[in-house]
Amino acid sequence: xxxxxxxxxxxxxxxxxxxxxxTGFSGRIIGVSSERTIAAARELGAIHEGATLExxxxxxxxxxxxxxxxxxxxxxxxxGALVRPGILVTDAGSTKxxxxxxxxxxxxxxxxxGGHPMAGKEARGVEAADADLFRDRTYxxxxxxxxxxxxxxxxxxxxxxxxxxxxxxxxxxxEHDQTVAYTSHLPQMASTxxxxxxxxxPADRLSVAGPGxxxxxxxxxxxFDIWRDILGTNRDVVDHALAVYIDKLxxxxxxxxxxxxxxxxxxxxxxxxxxxx
Amino acid sequence: xxxxxxxxxxxxxxxxxxxxxxTGFSGRIIGVSSERTIAAARELGAIHEGATLExxxxxxxxxxxxxxxxxxxxxxxxxGALVRPGILVTDAGSTKxxxxxxxxxxxxxxxxxGGHPMAGKEARGVEAADADLFRDRTYxxxxxxxxxxxxxxxxxxxxxxxxxxxxxxxxxxxEHDQTVAYTSHLPQMASTxxxxxxxxxPADRLSVAGPGxxxxxxxxxxxFDIWRDILGTNRDVVDHALAVYIDKLxxxxxxxxxxxxxxxxxxxxxxxxxxxx
Numbered sequence: 001x002x003x004x005x006x007x008x009x010x011x012x013x014x015x016x017x018x019x020x021x022x023t024g025f026s027g028r029i030i031g032v033s034s035e036r037t038i039a040a041a042r043e044l045g046a047i048h049e050g051a052t053l054e055x056x057x058x059x060x061x062x063x064x065x066x067x068x069x070x071x072x073x074x075x076x077x078x079x080g081a082l083v084r085p086g087i088l089v090t091d092a093g094s095t096k097x098x099x100x101x102x103x104x105x106x107x108x109x110x111x112x113x114g115g116h117p118m119a120g121k122e123a124r125g126v127e128a129a130d131a132d133l134f135r136d137r138t139y140x141x142x143x144x145x146x147x148x149x150x151x152x153x154x155x156x157x158x159x160x161x162x163x164x165x166x167x168x169x170x171x172x173x174x175e176h177d178q179t180v181a182y183t184s185h186l187p188q189m190a191s192t193x194x195x196x197x198x199x200x201x202p203a204d205r206l207s208v209a210g211p212g213x214x215x216x217x218x219x220x221x222x223x224f225d226i227w228r229d230i231l232g233t234n235r236d237v238v239d240h241a242l243a244v245y246i247d248k249l250x251x252x253x254x255x256x257x258x259x260x261x262x263x264x265x266x267x268x269x270x271x272x273x274x275x276x277x
Numbered sequence: 278x279x280x281x282x283x284x285x286x287x288x289x290x291x292x293x294x295x296x297x298x299x300t301g302f303s304g305r306i307i308g309v310s311s312e313r314t315i316a317a318a319r320e321l322g323a324i325h326e327g328a329t330l331e332x333x334x335x336x337x338x339x340x341x342x343x344x345x346x347x348x349x350x351x352x353x354x355x356x357g358a359l360v361r362p363g364i365l366v367t368d369a370g371s372t373k374x375x376x377x378x379x380x381x382x383x384x385x386x387x388x389x390x391g392g393h394p395m396a397g398k399e400a401r402g403v404e405a406a407d408a409d410l411f412r413d414r415t416y417x418x419x420x421x422x423x424x425x426x427x428x429x430x431x432x433x434x435x436x437x438x439x440x441x442x443x444x445x446x447x448x449x450x451x452e453h454d455q456t457v458a459y460t461s462h463l464p465q466m467a468s469t470x471x472x473x474x475x476x477x478x479p480a481d482r483l484s485v486a487g488p489g490x491x492x493x494x495x496x497x498x499x500x501f502d503i504w505r506d507i508l509g510t511n512r513d514v515v516d517h518a519l520a521v522y523i524d525k526l527x528x529x530x531x532x533x534x535x536x537x538x539x540x541x542x543x544x545x546x547x548x549x550x551x552x553x554x
Binding site for chain 1: 395415417448452459461463464465469470471472473475476478480482484487488489491492493495498499509515519520521523525526529533534536539541542543546547548550552553
């Protein structure tokens with residue numbers, strides 16, 4: 001691996017550039033992003049140079065797509081015509097099925113491996129990039145067949161993830177989207193709905209809210225800019241997760257009346273404890 | 278105010294004893310609790326001595342009820358016969374309407390003023406007591422008529438709350454229970470329901486959960502021991518808050534399908550921001 005092209009040099013893309021260099025990558029790192037971002041990313045040392053997608057794709061033996069999901073989908077539409085045959089294209093999008101499908105449909109020129117680093121941060125943009133962003137975090141890969149992991153270019157990429165200190169977990173694209181619908185998208189919707197309900201309280205009442213309400217509305221601070229693509233590309237699975245959540249709340253409403261909530265609290269506390277292991 | 282009786286010397290009761298002494302109270306502080314707790318509370322300096330409820334009530338010119346709600350209700354059943362006329366009885370229960378009603382129904386011998394310090398901590402018990410627990414925290418008082426706040430014994434108590442550094446907010450008992458149903462009890466139910474839904478995921482899937490799921494399930498770690506009384510004494514209001522939450526989630530489910538969630542996210546982010554002021 002001599003030349004890496006990072007398409008979308010934000011928090012994740014910038015962190016990839018920094019992580020590669022910190023762990024010994026001595027090749028060239030090309031960024032594809034807006035002029036302003038390229039300047040900031042060069043300043044921070046996350047990339048060596050900026051280029052157009054055409055230039056970067058023609059030079060790279062690894063292409064890392066770290067744009068928003070809709071940007072990744074748009075890039076995949078034209079990438080097949082631009083890349084050298086046999087290279088690895090991977091991505092960092094928060095949903096996987098539509099991206100993997102698009103990659104499969106649009107090209108057989110390159111190997112595509114879907115990825116999702118579970119390595120968020122409150123701050124966004126290349127300014128928040130961090131060479132250790134992936135360290136001790138889960139990095140999900142979504143091969144469609146496990147044999148994909150034996151492709152030489154993939155093995156090289158896996159070795160770099162290992163050097164970053166990431167813990168690789170493999171799931172099918174469907175399993176991935178199903179899982180994050182519950183562990184990420186549903187918590188977001190639950191928090192947004194709760195904050196939207198609290199929005200209707202008189203202003204002076206909000207002031208008595210304690211740390212519980214603060215915790216439960218932190219995700220609600222998220223901008224819809226990020227969530228539009230995520231929810232839009234995982235709509236049916238999130239819809240189902242919401243239905244399951246509403247059913248549970250309805251059941252608990254019933255148990256509240258009959259004073260039999262102890263079992264719900266017990267099961268919930270057990271799961272919350274397991275989540276923290 | 279020369280003698281204070283603290284009934285239930287746990288986190289809140291113990292902190293009251295420590296806060297009084299830290300801010301210059303030179304009178305006697307009597308604790309009413311289990312033998313084990315009295316020993317621990319004396320060791321920590323939260324109280325001077327232990328006594329039975331009868332002894333403590335006969336000696337005190339302020340009685341502070343800091344038991345679980347059901348304990349407070351039981352104590353109020355017999356307190357009228359035990360106290361000196363005209364003293365102040367106040368409490369720290371997490372719901373107020375049933376407690377204030379019980380106090381009004383059972384005695385006209387003492388003044389009763391409902392209270393609710395918004396000063397929780399993860400840890401419980403007198404071992405976690407803290408002289409600064411009330412500092413910079415909201416302390417809700419629930420007089421039934423505002424004239425109650427002019428009663429001399431109440432004014433003395435208010436002055437101590439001021440010395441503790443607490444911010445006093447007054448609400449009617451109904452307003453209090455309505456408010457905490459949304460700002461405290463609903464967040465708890467939302468967290469418990471979410472964790473109960475996550476409980477049904479395969480174990481290895483939970484491991485990919487990020488910080489969002491962790492935040493949203495912290496409250497779900499709470500023991501039902503605390504919540505049984507709270508939810509049991511605020512059932513109808515919490516039921517209504519749950520219905521409002523379920524309606525909002527149902528509406529968001531619809532907006533997910535029609536791709537019009539932007540408004541929900543905007544309103545929610547605004548409320549979450551206001552909560553943090």
